[in-house]
Amino acid sequence: MTVYLDMLYVLNVLIDYLLLTLTARILNIPYKKRRILLAACVGGLIVIFLFTPMASFFYHPLFKICLSFMMVYIAFSYTSIGRFLHHVLTFYFMTFIVGGGMIALHFLLQTEFQLVDGIFQTKTSGMGNPVSWLFVCISFPLLYIFSKKRMNLLSFQIGRTKQMVDVSITIEEKQLECRGLIDTGNQLYDPLTNKPVLILSKKAVETLFTPISVSLLKNQSWQELIEHSPYALRFIPYTVIGKETQLLPITKPTHLLIDGQFVDGYIGLTHIQLSEANEFLCIVHPKMMQEVG
Numbered sequence: 001m002t003v004y005l006d007m008l009y010v011l012n013v014l015i016d017y018l019l020l021t022l023t024a025r026i027l028n029i030p031y032k033k034r035r036i037l038l039a040a041c042v043g044g045l046i047v048i049f050l051f052t053p054m055a056s057f058f059y060h061p062l063f064k065i066c067l068s069f070m071m072v073y074i075a076f077s078y079t080s081i082g083r084f085l086h087h088v089l090t091f092y093f094m095t096f097i098v099g100g101g102m103i104a105l106h107f108l109l110q111t112e113f114q115l116v117d118g119i120f121q122t123k124t125s126g127m128g129n130p131v132s133w134l135f136v137c138i139s140f141p142l143l144y145i146f147s148k149k150r151m152n153l154l155s156f157q158i159g160r161t162k163q164m165v166d167v168s169i170t171i172e173e174k175q176l177e178c179r180g181l182i183d184t185g186n187q188l189y190d191p192l193t194n195k196p197v198l199i200l201s202k203k204a205v206e207t208l209f210t211p212i213s214v215s216l217l218k219n220q221s222w223q224e225l226i227e228h229s230p231y232a233l234r235f236i237p238y239t240v241i242g243k244e245t246q247l248l249p250i251t252k253p254t255h256l257l258i259d260g261q262f263v264d265g266y267i268g269l270t271h272i273q274l275s276e277a278n279e280f281l282c283i284v285h286p287k288m289m290q291e292v293g
Helices: 005-027 033-049 061-076 081-109 130-161 202-208 211-219 222-228 286-292
Strands: 112-116 119-123 164-171 174-182 197-200 234-238 246-251 255-258 266-268 282-284
Touching: 005 033, 005 061, 005 081, 033 061, 061 081, 164 197, 164 202, 164 282, 174 202, 197 202, 197 246, 202 211, 211 222, 222 246, 255 286, 282 286
Parallel strands: 174 282, 197 266
Antiparallel strands: 112 119, 164 174, 164 255, 197 282, 234 246, 246 266
């Protein structure tokens, strides 16, 4: 039997590239084609490894798992352990979906098949061997439960992404462009002007304010913060579940744009990371969206 190794490698690279691209689109995360292509090229190397004297090592499931982790790392980088595992599990999920569809199509065209040493062999007699039936009975419910949970998480992710908006904040010469999350739980208003307050995350504050102001904010040194801040600050009370009423410094930005439209409001300063992977850097007041329309 003649094996065209170069064609097998190209085919596997294309499949891995499509799976990684599909994973990125399902997660609705930004991605670079060259990084996904590089990850696919690394993943396709397993075909070449299987034709080496160390094929048994490269064929081991543990090596395949490590290889998939490496592919996801190359394609989407690393932000946090939770986010990274979410990417890996979604990649597996899409592999199961696409691979399952391929097997289903193969089963439709052939009466029966079995997997031997990674190669499909088909036959047309009998109902299959007991091992394959046992495998199907055990693996199908597990894959069903896994797929259902992944779809629920994906639905939540997609739903939250729909609540994202583009935010541009300018304070004198400093500017920040980021993603903001519309949260109905944010009901903060400036008591003097009755204008809504947009809450900034730790990273956003570090971008717009000096390191000294950030340090004073972290330590809640309000009097010193007022003295060292180049911007006029006021304080409003706010409550977090499980904690006593606290003070939130707010200031009026030079310009505040949401989805390209000017909005009249204030920004609140916190030393809290609002998003684990910095998917959004601020929480947008729902009233601000009324001005955006």
